[in-house]
Amino acid sequence: MPVTAKGLEGIVANSTRLSDVQGLEGKLIYTGYDISELAGKASYEEVIHLLWHGHLPNKRELSDLCHNLRSRRELPLGVVRFLTRAPKNADPMDVIRTAISMLGLYDSDLEEDINVDRNRIRAFHITAKIGVIAAYFHRARQGKSLLPVRTDLPEAAHFLYLMNGEEASPETVKTLDVAFVLHADHGMNASTFSARVTIATLSDMYSAITSAIGTLKGPLHGGANEGVIHMLEEIGEEDKVDAWVEEQLAEKRKILGIGHRVYKVLDPRAPFLRDMAIKLTDQIGEPKWIRMSERIAQLMREKKGLEANVDFYSATVYHSLGIPTDLFTPIFAIARCAGWTGHVLEQLADNRLYRPLSEYVGPAPGLKFIPIEER
Numbered sequence: 001m002p003v004t005a006k007g008l009e010g011i012v013a014n015s016t017r018l019s020d021v022q023g024l025e026g027k028l029i030y031t032g033y034d035i036s037e038l039a040g041k042a043s044y045e046e047v048i049h050l051l052w053h054g055h056l057p058n059k060r061e062l063s064d065l066c067h068n069l070r071s072r073r074e075l076p077l078g079v080v081r082f083l084t085r086a087p088k089n090a091d092p093m094d095v096i097r098t099a100i101s102m103l104g105l106y107d108s109d110l111e112e113d114i115n116v117d118r119n120r121i122r123a124f125h126i127t128a129k130i131g132v133i134a135a136y137f138h139r140a141r142q143g144k145s146l147l148p149v150r151t152d153l154p155e156a157a158h159f160l161y162l163m164n165g166e167e168a169s170p171e172t173v174k175t176l177d178v179a180f181v182l183h184a185d186h187g188m189n190a191s192t193f194s195a196r197v198t199i200a201t202l203s204d205m206y207s208a209i210t211s212a213i214g215t216l217k218g219p220l221h222g223g224a225n226e227g228v229i230h231m232l233e234e235i236g237e238e239d240k241v242d243a244w245v246e247e248q249l250a251e252k253r254k255i256l257g258i259g260h261r262v263y264k265v266l267d268p269r270a271p272f273l274r275d276m277a278i279k280l281t282d283q284i285g286e287p288k289w290i291r292m293s294e295r296i297a298q299l300m301r302e303k304k305g306l307e308a309n310v311d312f313y314s315a316t317v318y319h320s321l322g323i324p325t326d327l328f329t330p331i332f333a334i335a336r337c338a339g340w341t342g343h344v345l346e347q348l349a350d351n352r353l354y355r356p357l358s359e360y361v362g363p364a365p366g367l368k369f370i371p372i373e374e375r
Contacts, residue, residue, distance in 0.1 A: 004359045013188060013354070014196065018051050018342050021187035026265035030185060031055070039272045044155050044180035044335070045069070051185055051342040052123065066154070072128040073149040073158070075136070076106040080146065083133065088141040092134060092330045093217040097210055099133045100126060104206030119348060122205045123341035130337050131155060134330040135162035156180055159334065163323075172321060175276050176331075179314060182269040183332055185339030187262070191215040191222065195340045196347045197354045205344050212340045213333055219256070222332040227256035228293075228315035229325050238288055241295045249303065257312030258300045266307040273313035280320035289316050 005011045020029040028035040031050050038047060042056065049057040049065050057065060075083075079102050086095050103125065109118055136146050139162070147162055156177040160168040168176075186192070195212040199205065216222035235244045248255055260267055274290075281290045293316055297308045318328050 008356070013193065014347075014352075016188070016343065016346060017054060018339060018346065019185040019187050021262050023260075023262035024265070026268050028186065028268045035182065035268050035272075039181050039269075040178050042181060044177050044184065044338070047181050047184050048127065048338040051338050052120075052345065068124045069128045069155065070151040070153075070158075072125050073132050073151070075129055075132055075149075076103070078106070079103065079133070080136065083137045084140045084146070086137065086140070090137075090141075091217075092137055092326050093213065093223075093333070095137045096130065096133050096330055096333060097213040097217070099137075100130065100213060101206055101210045103129065104204055107204075107206070116345070116348070119205055119345055123345060126205065126209055127337045127341055131159040131334045132162060134327065134334060135159055138163055138324070138327060139165075155334075159331075163327075175280065175317065175321065178272060178276065179317060179331070180335040182272060182310065183314075183335035185336070185342065189221070190218075191336065192340060192343050196343055199344045199347050200351055200354050202351070205341070208344050209337070209340055212336070216333055216336065217329060222329045222336075224256045224309075225311040225315045225318070225328040225332065226325050228311055229319050229328070231256055232289055232292055232315075235292060238292055238295065241292050242299065245296060245299045245303075255296065255300060257309060257315065258297070258304075259306040260309040267309040269310040270308045270313055273310065273317050274308075277313045277316040277320065280317060284320055286320070289319065 017031060019031070020027075022029070030038060030047065031054055033050070033056075038050075042050070045066055046056055046062060048069075049055075049061060053061075079099050082099060082102060083095065086098075107122070107125075109115075132149060139146055144165070147165060150158060150161065153161060153167075154173075154177070157168060157173045160173065160176060188196075191212040194215040195208040198211040199208040219227055235241055245255070277290050277293070281287045293308075293312060297312065300306045300308075314332075315328060318331060319325070323331065
């Protein structure tokens with residue numbers, strides 16, 4: 001009798017060279033590099049190359065990758081029209097999911113989706129365009145004009161430029177770039193698993209990334225970072241933190257941003273985001289948010305033995321950068337595109353359809369059909 005593992009916990013579904021999440025040790029490895037060796041040192045573009053090709057690029061390889069990304073930022077006119085006509089109160093994740101799906105309509109070679117070279121080009125298209133999609137919808141819902149894409153800015157800087165209408169400071173760009181690096185991949189998480197399950201049917205890459213975006217949207221996955229800011233706003237002031245935490249624990253409610261499905265110790269990404277959050281809140285004169293966060297983290301560590309995860313501090317970082325709360329999860333999606341597309345390419349290289357078993361717990365067999373007149 002097969003062992004039932006609810007949520008597939010502890011089950012190895014596949015092998016990957018992209019990243020390794022070592023939950024007991026609190027380590028995250030990208031293709032042999034500890035995240036501490038990359039965050040703040042390697043650019044997001046360098047990490048994209050690492051995940052897609054298995055090694056950090058030399059100058060020529062990095063130049064080629066940047067050129068291939070930047071030259072594919074332009075959106076099809078039909079997608080632009082959709083972004084300008086979508087309901088202004090729509091969830092940005094719903095809009096991004098739909099727009100990524102729409103991109104497949106403009107791919108004339110979609111029937112050749114198992115072709116490796118074609119899928120590498122699709123990986124460039126999707127990764128280059130997802131940030132443009134998010135920024136364009138944000139401007140459109142504000143009634144602002146959409147700026148032409150540029151080819152002289154790296155990914156983080158370009159997203160901020162399209163969103164705000166002006167170039168961001170080098171410090172702001174660096175902060176978002178580090179956040180992109182920290183979110184680029186994370187083992188067989190729920191959204192990555194969704195992408196691999198979809199592409200394993202030999203569907204297309206657009207469908208796979210659409211599946212991933214829909215999965216990331218959930219509050220138990222990428223949507224948690226939005227919930228953290230709502231939580232802090234609900235608490236309101238520093239002197240209310242202790243009572244609020246006690247109330248949540250007494251009522252057995254989950255505190256977003258605390259604990260992780262895999263990490264049993266501190267999430268290795270959290271310290272980088274914590275340090276950035278401290279610096280940013282000090283600069284903008286709003287230190288209470290990080291102080292509230294630190295107190296919640298301390299209480300949860302003492303009372304439940306749980307540590308903060310990546311969402312806990314990324315929320316404060318994005319808030320301090322002036323990014324609207326409902327764009328927090330889209331930023332997660334923009335960054336994770338590097339990993340999703342890398343996993344799709346890896347899945348196709350040695351594909352096997354995912355078909356897990358399920359344990360039947362329904363009525364015992366032997367029931368007899370009764371005509372509807374006699375029921």
